Amino acid sequence: MNPRFLLTISLFASMLGLACFASADRPNIVLMVSDDHGTDALGCYGNPVVKTPTLDALAADGTLFTNANCTTASCSPSRSVILTGLHNHSNGQYGLQHTFHNYQSFDDVVSLPVTLSNNGYRTARIGKFHVAPDAVYQFDTVLSAGAANDPRTIGRSPWEMSEQSREFIEKDDSKPFFLFYATDDPHRSNAFLPSGLPTFETYPDPNPFGNREEGYPGIETAIYDPDTVIVPPYLPDTAECRAELAQYYQSVTRMDQGMGHLIKILKDAGKYHNTLIIYLSDNGAAFAGAKTTLYDPGMKLPCIVREPGQTQVGRTQDGLISWVDIAPTLYDYAGIDVSDINLHGRSFRKGVSGSLRGFDTVFASHTSHEVTMYYPMRVIKTSHYKLIFNIAHGLEFPLARDLLQSPTWVSVEKEGLELYGKRTPEALLHRPRFELYSFTSDPHETINRVDDPKFQNVLENLKSRLREFQEKTNDPWAIKWERE
Numbered sequence: 001m002n003p004r005f006l007l008t009i010s011l012f013a014s015m016l017g018l019a020c021f022a023s024a025d026r027p028n029i030v031l032m033v034s035d036d037h038g039t040d041a042l043g044c045y046g047n048p049v050v051k052t053p054t055l056d057a058l059a060a061d062g063t064l065f066t067n068a069n070c071t072t073a074s075c076s077p078s079r080s081v082i083l084t085g086l087h088n089h090s091n092g093q094y095g096l097q098h099t100f101h102n103y104q105s106f107d108d109v110v111s112l113p114v115t116l117s118n119n120g121y122r123t124a125r126i127g128k129f130h131v132a133p134d135a136v137y138q139f140d141t142v143l144s145a146g147a148a149n150d151p152r153t154i155g156r157s158p159w160e161m162s163e164q165s166r167e168f169i170e171k172d173d174s175k176p177f178f179l180f181y182a183t184d185d186p187h188r189s190n191a192f193l194p195s196g197l198p199t200f201e202t203y204p205d206p207n208p209f210g211n212r213e214e215g216y217p218g219i220e221t222a223i224y225d226p227d228t229v230i231v232p233p234y235l236p237d238t239a240e241c242r243a244e245l246a247q248y249y250q251s252v253t254r255m256d257q258g259m260g261h262l263i264k265i266l267k268d269a270g271k272y273h274n275t276l277i278i279y280l281s282d283n284g285a286a287f288a289g290a291k292t293t294l295y296d297p298g299m300k301l302p303c304i305v306r307e308p309g310q311t312q313v314g315r316t317q318d319g320l321i322s323w324v325d326i327a328p329t330l331y332d333y334a335g336i337d338v339s340d341i342n343l344h345g346r347s348f349r350k351g352v353s354g355s356l357r358g359f360d361t362v363f364a365s366h367t368s369h370e371v372t373m374y375y376p377m378r379v380i381k382t383s384h385y386k387l388i389f390n391i392a393h394g395l396e397f398p399l400a401r402d403l404l405q406s407p408t409w410v411s412v413e414k415e416g417l418e419l420y421g422k423r424t425p426e427a428l429l430h431r432p433r434f435e436l437y438s439f440t441s442d443p444h445e446t447i448n449r450v451d452d453p454k455f456q457n458v459l460e461n462l463k464s465r466l467r468e469f470q471e472k473t474n475d476p477w478a479i480k481w482e483r484e
Helices: 003-024 053-060 075-082 112-118 158-170 239-268 323-334 407-415 425-429 453-472 476-481
Strands: 028-034 063-065 122-127 177-182 275-281 303-306 315-317 361-366 377-382 385-390 434-438
Touching: 028 075, 028 239, 028 323, 053 239, 053 275, 053 303, 075 323, 112 122, 112 177, 112 323, 122 158, 158 177, 158 239, 239 275, 239 407, 275 323, 361 453, 377 453, 385 453, 434 453, 453 476
Parallel strands: 028 177, 028 275, 063 315, 122 177
Antiparallel strands: 063 303, 275 303, 361 377, 377 385, 385 434
């Protein structure tokens, strides 16, 4: 028989097999990523005031992870970790991508959307992107290409984001799809100075967090009373902070409604049952003490997973996972062999409907936020302890512009308050080389145990494991253990 004919038959059979496998066995994937949303503002994580019925229902229909963590509490680096499975010190996205910050990943990085596309998935993104270069993070379809945190783009209008995703979802195609749905909410609102620099200055009025008087299409505006919001322990209980939390809640509820519309579109299209849905945030809320820090308000984040055909619903999972585990988990669901892909994480798929053994430690790696905010930190976190290595501890900790200009922070300075939540402002801005915290006795991470004789064995063990992690992941900053 003609060899060329045999090759044609073989290729056709292979393509047919892939199509059948795609439609019958591989789920669609929807990854919903919010911007600056902590566990402090979600009903399913224990807040009785904020209205998040969509995400609460998703948790009731799936699994809520109670120990999920970003690896860097900064927008672009965190998204690069989500989309590669690599820590930012390895993928090259050391800080913010947009404008003069100009950080971007290395050209040879293998990303989640490219790998899924190469393995038979239709891929699309909508809303905030904030990573580069495009060639590394290539999607088949770009449903919106707005600039990061640009109030004129669709990222603030989640109902419209869902509507623009409808055609992609409803398309009659044998291939499964991957939709990266990323909102700007509930990030702080920004305006632009004549120089082009962003500004967040609104004091004494609260930052509106993207809220506007005319509202947004498809959204029923939720107004919150500052007197009834829940002030988390890391923030000061002041009038200015409460006013900002009320705006933050409103932005969260708008996002939740938009995501509700997206899930309705999935259900109406008959594709909800066979779609893996994951909700998470890139980092904690945009307040000093959370975003850009690797204290738990910045690092410990919401993660809700609903897998196709999930039979055990309304579950909670307390295994420690981090965002380097997202890509490996999606590859697992997609049936993709990862033996030739460089990954720092591993799949937590078994923990969605079952037990999750061996997930008792996570690592974090922060380098910069804005280009002028060099403050590398490396972290090891277990169920009981956290060790933070402040590599550039001789520097003052740099607050991002949206935190520094926030009325919450400005009011503390103007009023000369001694405490900012559980810490002094001085403790937040000036840090020692190492910070060791025991969650058992100090859940708010305010008592540094580095010099406590009772914790010396713990300290040395965590130091050794952290250094091993840096060397294993080819961290350029590993040299800082030896010299500056």
